[in-house]
Amino acid sequence: MSDSFEVRLRAQALGLGFDLAGLTTLGPAETAGAFDDWLAQGFHGGMEYLRRGAELRADMTRPEPGMVSAVVVALDYGGKSPAGPIARYARGEDYHRVMWDRLEALLAWVRAERGEAVRGRAYVDTGPILERDLARRAGLGWFGKNTMLINPDRGSFFFIGALFLDLALSPDVPFATSHCGTCTRCLDACPTQAFVAPGVMDARRCISYLTIEHRGPIPDEFHAAIGDHLYGCDVCQDVCPWNVKFASAPPTTGPLAPHPALSGTDPVALAREFHSLDPVRYREMTRDSAMARAKLEGLQRNAAVVLANRSLPSDDSSLQTQR
Ligand code: B12
């Protein structure tokens, strides 16, 4: 007997280089209520796009009418590489493009199998979707107390993406259990105490938010806790026993292989470089990188905080005011 379309679809996703693949039927997001509460408390800070898209995020059939199923994928970026001033996810090429191209290739395969009329749409952080909700539904893992989607065989150092389809598919079983138990390591280790409760983050306190998404000066109260973090933060993942046990080595080839210049553990040289970036050099450096998200001013601001934490003067004293 030949394999079902669903079995071959999952195998095709894995064959394209994804590390996990699950199928789900689209419908109301089970955590839409938690998301609304989160917004109501103002925990999203300046990420107004999250509020604007809330209506669409509440039900996964809304963003693209006609879509009924999704293939949800995970792509590992190698949590075993040493911690450093740049969060691991941003050390290789921009994951949005990498995953998007593979999801488009998956759509081409679906069309070759089921006809050119099949409609599909790829999402990687690019639409109003609660991606962790979707991934749990597709059986990929549970919501950790650090809010990460954790897989019992891989930990959490992976990206999530999805291909929405207008084809009805037999869904996988949603991930129903939590495996955090009594552990609180992530909650205790967060340098800025960003978790207001297990599974609930006040993003305004999170170093990842402050160094990537936040515009303008970083409030003084967080400077010392930011330490050497120039871009993003992995602390609440580093301490998680599921990552300690299962994180994988970083890819040595391909687009997600970490760039050597961004993988060092010494923040000072990198902070000096960020601090003295001009627009031309900045564009070169971030052309294929997720780091473009912080903008030139953001990278310089972060560098000024890190250099001050190391009691080193920034080259240009006028930038001190940007901290
Ligand atoms: C906004 C955002 C951020 C914000 C806010 C993070 C946050 N925890 O909300 C900031 C800038 C801080 C951030 C940081 C990071 N992010 Co981010 N981020 C997003 C984004 C765009 C939306 C997330 C969102 O909707 N947040 C709103 C809150 C309410 O949702 P949530 O925390 O995910 O919680 C969900 C569940 O936990 C549950 N829930 C809510 N309350 C409660 C309470 C309990 C008790 C329980 C059990 C569950 C529960 O419902 C929520 C909604 O589904 C997604 C992409 C997407 N479109 O989904 C990526 C995404 C979540 N980020 C990702 C990554 C990689 C990161 C960083 C690791 C990057 C870094 N190294 O700096 C850090 C991790 C920090 C952390 N612990 O979350 C990945 C996560 C992959 C994974 N395995 O989970 C995603 C999915 C992007 C991607 N496509 O791969 N991020």
Ligand code: SF4
């Ligand atoms: S990413 Fe860092 S600052 Fe943000 S919640 Fe996790 S440990 Fe705290």
Ligand code: SF4
């Ligand atoms: S550190 Fe512990 S509590 Fe936090 S996500 Fe991992 S297992 Fe869960």
